[in-house]
Amino acid sequence: MRSYNFSAGPAALPEPVLEQAREELLDYRGTGMSVMEMSHRSSEFVDIAARAEADLRELAGISDEYHVLFLQGGATGQFAAIPLNLTSAGDPVDYLDTGSWSQKAIKEAGKYCDVKVVGSSKDESYGFIPDPAQWQTRPDAKYLHICSNETIGGLQFKSFPEKSVPLVADMSSDILSRPLAIDRFDLIYAGAQKNIGPAGLTVVIVKKGLCGNARPETPTFLDYATQADADSMSNTPPTYAWYLAGLVFAWLKEQGGLEGIAKLNERKAGKLYSAIAASNFYRAPVDKPYQSDMNVPFTLANAELDADFLQGAQARGLLNLKGHRSVGGMRASIYNAVPEAAVDVLVDYMAEFEQTHA
Ligand SMILES: Cc1ncc(COP(=O)(O)O)c(C=O)c1O
DSSP states (O other): OOOEEOOSSSOOOOHHHHHHHHHTSSSSTTSSSOGGGSOTTSHHHHHHHHHHHHHHHHHHTOOTTEEEEEESSHHHHHHHHHHHHHOOTTOEEEEEEOSHHHHHHHHHHTTTSEEEEEEEOGGGTTOSOOOGGGOOOOTTOSOEEEESEETTTTEEOSSOOOOSSOEEEEOTTTTTSSOOOGGGOSEEEEESTTTTSSTTOEEEEEEGGGOSOOOTTSOGGGOHHHHHHTTTOSSOOOHHHHHHHHHHHHHHHHTTHHHHHHHHHHHHHHHHHHHHHTOSSEEOSSOGGGBOSSEEEEEESSGGGHHHHHHHHHHTTEEOOBOOTTTOSEEEEOOTTSOHHHHHHHHHHHHHHHHHHO
16 A cells, blocks of 8 residues: 655655566566666666666757766755866856755855855745846856755746856756756756656756866766766766666656646646635745745644644655654645645645644
């Protein structure tokens, strides 16, 4: 019996993907071994890797102008890899601050560059995204960094600004949840453990023209040009996570690609936000235009009821609804693989809890 898993990441994976992985676990297509046990240089794995990349390119409309890298080190590794690959010591770089993950990226970049925070909604508890017209960007910045979806705060860009310097986006928690206007970006990165696959894999989509100028001290495995030249196999890649990501991409294609999954995601999020908006008991902390379709934070009228709420949820198989420790309350992460039925059961439970506790 599988639970409804609202974890923020590592998060729910599509059930058909897990079933296929189980099917192929001991003997991958007659090879007599698991993908986990294969050399990354074997023709079978090289094939798995190439198919995953081709499917990702097709899903997201990624042209030949970009490298697609399958790396290790998490999105956190990219917080450092980006300045190391794209700048020289002390170069100006611009960052927008929309929450916890922006702040982590800013702090790391500060070790390598002259970072300017060009806008922030911190003083208003990150309830909105500052208007792009007000961002104090610098024309000589080497890039502008944004976080497209703040996983903890539940704040999401619904459209992206046109800017004159390269745009870099942390899309860890909303990549592949909706169609991607790839041309707007020069670099997109994401830890896999939400919409791509299991933890341990990091996807980087980077304009080829930005590669090849890494600082000499850049760790080799984080050097984009080195990894691109080696098809992301300059060192041993996270082979099993890469294989599972490939299964997820194939599954996504079956769901109607990014347009298909976006419709489902909008419907799921719409049900949850409508239920919150219609109640006097639950409250969403983020202003409506910026509410994330992936991570839905909400608070109860009385925080002393939180433990009861979570206990009742658990009894119904609704797991991992506790909000991040830094903000409290609840958070339902409803990534691609979380079925609509999970949201339906949650909404029913919320109504029932409100009736008995309001
Ligand atoms: C938006 C965002 N950025 C970065 C990270 C850090 O990712 P990792 O733990 O893979 O380094 C996370 C993790 O949840 C995230 O949600």
